[in-house]
Amino acid sequence: MTAEEKSKVYNFLKTASSWSYGYPSPTFKEEPAFEDDIEIPEEHEEIKAQEQVQVQPQISQIPAEQNSAEKVPSQGATLESIAAKIALCKNCVLCKARTNTVPGEGVKNPYVMVIGEGPGEDEDKTGRPFVGKAGQLMNMAFQGLGIKRQEVYITNIVKCRPPANRVPEQDEAETCLNYLRNQVILVKPKVIVLLGSTALKNVLGKEYSITASRGKWIEQKGIMYMPTWHPAALLRDENKKIEFWKDLKVVVKFFNKSGVEDEK
Known part of the structure; x- marks a missing residue:
């Protein structure tokens, strides 16, 4: 460093x-x-990176069995049309107290997609993901590592704010997973950063623990997943901040190296 x-x-x-x-x-x-x-010599870095990659082909990407409404996006579907459907959604109780839905934002076909838990108070007011203190902290880490927020796609498991920022109930998460699945299909990211336990468990499976999985690559269907702490956890526990930074730095090194290789 x-x-x-x-x-x-x-x-x-x-x-x-x-x-x-x-x-x-x-x-x-x-x-x-x-x-x-x-x-550190480059060859040592390559060996270390290879040791961190965990290939787990038995895990289905955003498991279909968690959502009986699984469908691929209809022909002509766009991120905007999905956002419009989310704005009208009343499929769970979270719709009752929301000010705005928060479908997500960013560019189509980014290298990196970020998935968090759900909107908070600031996000509910603005309709944008990660604009509160946790989001500002994430933006600082992005800026320090050379990641441009406008060049990634950011969303959450649920698209409406849970009351008092509680963890989404399982039925609430499952209701939204079809929207998320379709976003992933349209966005086509190479890397997905999973912020916190809710994102990890709903995308890759309930058997995963964020404590055991964070900082380790998980590959599935051509997408590399990097679980790490949710930025809100950094505000509660100082010890997690440096780990969060290190995990994002691994992501940056991965796509910088991949970008160089893709050009060759």
């Missing part, structure tokens, strides 16, 4: 810590003088 990267991590953690306290963090005072790490 370079001195510049260390500085970005330090400032990311400093801001997140200050948000956790509600005032300037006493843990982070003057920024130390960072130095570049000794560079």
Whole structure:
């Protein structure tokens, strides 16, 4: 890691810590003088990356059995038409208290798709995903790692805010999974980042634990999945921040390397 990267991590953690306290963090005072790490030979990095990849062909991508309404997008379907259907959806109780639906946003055919749990208060007000404190923290990590938010696609398991930001009930998640499945089919991402336990379990299966799975690649049907902490968890637990950063950095290294290889 370079001195510049260390500085970005330090400032990311400093801001997140200050948000956790509600005032300037006493843990982070003057920024130390960072130095570049000794560079690890490329062949060692490749071996390490290969060890992290877990190929699990028995797992179905966003399992169909979780949603009896599974369908492929109708001919001519677009992300906009799916968003329009979501706006009219009244298939579960979450529709009763919503201000806006939050279908997702970003570009079609991005390299990376991000899937979280569900909208919070700020997202419900604006109709946009990850615009509250957790989203701002994610944006800081994106910026520090050179990820442009406008070049990824961001969505959630459920498209309406659960009351008091509670975890979505299983029937609520299953009702929305068809929308998510169709979004994945249309977006065609190469990498999907799963933020938190709800996203992980609803996309890859209930047997998965976010604690055991985070930071490890899971490959399925040509898509690489990277589970990591939900940004909201970083506001509650300082120890998760550096792990979140490291997990996203692995994603950046993966698509940077893939991009170079694709051009050859």
